[in-house]
Amino acid sequence: MAVGRSELDALLAPAEGQSRRSIIRAVDVRKVYRAGAQETAALSGATLNIYEAEYVSIMGPSGSGKTTLFNMIGGLRKPTSGKVYIDQVDIAQLDTNELAWLRCRKIGYIFQTYNLLGVMTALENVMLPMSFAGLDGERAREKAIDLLKLVGLGHRILHKPDELSGGQQQRLAIARALANSPQIVLADEPTANLDTKTGADMIDLLAWLRAELRVTIVAATHDLRTLQKSDRIFWIEDGRIVRVARPEEIDFHSGRLKTDGALQ
Amino acid sequence: MAKDQVKLPLSVALDVVLQGIRIRFGRSMVAFAGVALGVAFLMSALTTQILKEGAAREEEMRLEVQRRISFLTAETGPPRGKTIGVIQVGPLDAQETRLLDSLARDGLAEIRWAGDPATAPSAVRAIVRPAPLETVGAGASAICVVGDGPAPEADFRELLNDARQKVLILSRKAHRVAPAADLSVTTLERQPPEDQLRKLAEDADRDRLRSFWIVALSLVVTVISIANSMLMSVTERFKEIGTMKCLGACRGFIRRIFLIESAMLGLAGSVAGLVLGAAFSLAVSAATYGQMLALQSMHAGPLLADAALAIAAGVGLSIVAAIYPANVASRMVPAAALRTNI
Numbered sequence: 044m045a046v047g048r049s050e051l052d053a054l055l056a057p058a059e060g061q062s063r064r065s066i067i068r069a070v071d072v073r074k075v076y077r078a079g080a081q082e083t084a085a086l087s088g089a090t091l092n093i094y095e096a097e098y099v100s101i102m103g104p105s106g107s108g109k110t111t112l113f114n115m116i117g118g119l120r121k122p123t124s125g126k127v128y129i130d131q132v133d134i135a136q137l138d139t140n141e142l143a144w145l146r147c148r149k150i151g152y153i154f155q156t157y158n159l160l161g162v163m164t165a166l167e168n169v170m171l172p173m174s175f176a177g178l179d180g181e182r183a184r185e186k187a188i189d190l191l192k193l194v195g196l197g198h199r200i201l202h203k204p205d206e207l208s209g210g211q212q213q214r215l216a217i218a219r220a221l222a223n224s225p226q227i228v229l230a231d232e233p234t235a236n237l238d239t240k241t242g243a244d245m246i247d248l249l250a251w252l253r254a255e256l257r258v259t260i261v262a263a264t265h266d267l268r269t270l271q272k273s274d275r276i277f278w279i280e281d282g283r284i285v286r287v288a289r290p291e292e293i294d295f296h297s298g299r300l301k302t303d304g305a306l307q
Numbered sequence: 308m309a310k311d312q313v314k315l316p317l318s319v320a321l322d323v324v325l326q327g328i329r330i331r332f333g334r335s336m337v338a339f340a341g342v343a344l345g346v347a348f349l350m351s352a353l354t355t356q357i358l359k360e361g362a363a364r365e366e367e368m369r370l371e372v373q374r375r376i377s378f379l380t381a382e383t384g385p386p387r388g389k390t391i392g393v394i395q396v397g398p399l400d401a402q403e404t405r406l407l408d409s410l411a412r413d414g415l416a417e418i419r420w421a422g423d424p425a426t427a428p429s430a431v432r433a434i435v436r437p438a439p440l441e442t443v444g445a446g447a448s449a450i451c452v453v454g455d456g457p458a459p460e461a462d463f464r465e466l467l468n469d470a471r472q473k474v475l476i477l478s479r480k481a482h483r484v485a486p487a488a489d490l491s492v493t494t495l496e497r498q499p500p501e502d503q504l505r506k507l508a509e510d511a512d513r514d515r516l517r518s519f520w521i522v523a524l525s526l527v528v529t530v531i532s533i534a535n536s537m538l539m540s541v542t543e544r545f546k547e548i549g550t551m552k553c554l555g556a557c558r559g560f561i562r563r564i565f566l567i568e569s570a571m572l573g574l575a576g577s578v579a580g581l582v583l584g585a586a587f588s589l590a591v592s593a594a595t596y597g598q599m600l601a602l603q604s605m606h607a608g609p610l611l612a613d614a615a616l617a618i619a620a621g622v623g624l625s626i627v628a629a630i631y632p633a634n635v636a637s638r639m640v641p642a643a644a645l646r647t648n649i
Binding site for chain 2: 081114117119139140143144146147148152154156158160161163167171172174175176179189219222224
């Protein structure tokens with residue numbers, strides 16, 4: 044499915060009223076996995092542009108390359124070919140330590156399975172990435188407590204993750220993701236393991252954080268409510284971004300674009 | 308910008324390690340047990356060496372004392388009810404002490420002591436009578452010079468005038484006395500023959516070599532078992548490692564965590580192992596040589612030196628064994644944390 048010039052422009056253009064500073068840019072990214080003689084192309088030329096303080100959702104069926112793309116824009120893997128720029132920096136040029144620094148300072152992760160460290164309390168979980176960034180001691184503690192209060196866990200700071208409910212764990216994960224005041228927050232299916240109400244709360248929280256802190260949020264998701272709150276939605280299929288749209292352009296009942304999807 | 312990444316404070320790494328050990332206690336026990344057993348074997352071999360050498364030396368000393376007593380008895384008859392005169396010229400050594408003890412046990416009645424009576428062995432103090440040099444030989448079966456120092460300048464024939472028998476015994480070669488007519492002098496100390504010394508040294512070396520190879524092999528097995536257990540731990544914790552890398556941990560931090568964890572388990576295992584090994588050795592020696600001899604052969608000095616060696620070996624090998632697993636962990640891709648299947 045070739046992407047035409049005008050469609051490319053549409054892909055790259057930010058939503059109206061948003062800042063035009065590009066925070067994440069992928070240009071014709073390809074990723075090939077080699078298993079012996081077998082080669083699998085996970086990404087075959089994905090291109091996208093995400094702007095500062097946008098709330099973006101990435102949708103795609105399993106096998107579409109969504110996870111691989113997510114890994115790329117999160118600085119977890121380097122592309123086989125093509126370019127990935129995170130805050131104007133080409134990640135292919137960075138060595139392992141520099142990438143670690145990037146992940147530490149610029150990007151906050153919210154994993155689908157929370158991935159909280161069970162050996163540590165909520166407070167320690169939030170403080171851990173801070174110590175990687177060189178912030179420790181009293182200042183780290185204060186900042187961690189503020190973040191936990193921000194996500195509504197001020198009364199649970201000394202609890203271990205297995206003493207918290209699913210929703211609370213997710214909130215802890217969010218607080219941890221914000222530990223080093225990142226520019227970008229990547230959320231991998233943030234509401235997948237939550238019930239309806241908690242999921243809704245989560246999405247509201249993320250949207251609120253975006254408005255308050257001006258972080259860019261990139262969510263890989265299937266959740267309709269997340270899509271509705273997003274500024275833009277990207278569709279990935281067969282290793283390529285095939286569609287980008289704004290929530291108002293989608294008829295959520297039929298799952299189709301209201302206007303004629305020229306990229307189909 | 309990477310320069311900004313500060314060297315992570317050791318305390319955070321230590322914290323993660325301690326909590327981790329507490330949580331994975333069962334699995335930590337495997338590595339711990341591996342080190343403990345390896346070190347126990349090492350310590351047991353070392354301690355057995357000390358005990359064997361100690362016992363051999365003991366045996367030798369006993370034989371030597373026996374020889375001296377036999378000589379004395381041959382010269383002066385059985386000690387029961389007799390008196391000997393002792394000229395003490397310095398501190399006594401173990402053999403001299405044993406000799407006097409043995410004579411007292413066999414019924415020696417009196418020791419006329421010319422010297423500092425406080426240096427007399429406690430076991431014989433009851434029969435010690437301080438006496439001036441001139442009358443030390445009064446009623447004695449023999450006069451004996453003991454102690455670390457030269458024999459006094461004295462006319463020994465004069466001293467032996469009042470003695471029952473004219474026997475002068477010098478305990479050490481250093482107690483040289485000018486030869487004089489009708490004065491029979493014997494020196495107890497003799498040099499063990501050349502080949503006997505050589506044989507002893509050869510035996511000790513052979514023993515050491517034999518146990519060295521067995522111990523070395525067992526330590527190799529220990530290292531392999533620690534490495535295996537650590538590797539399992541690393542592969543199990545892929546999510547934790549991946550998550551920490553996503554949060555910004557650099558390779559060095561991850562590597563440090565595993566090395567420190569192994570070192571701590573190694574230290575704990577070494578301490579347990581050395582206690583176990585030493586105790587085992589002592590028990591075996593007690594069964595072989597008898598309790599008294601075994602305990603007597605435990606000299607604090609070499610034992611502590613061996614303990615330090617055992618701990619150094621245990622900790623050192625634990626760290627070496629953890630190098631490969633720690634490297635595997637540090638090289639893990641952060642994306643591993645996102646995997647939902649194992």
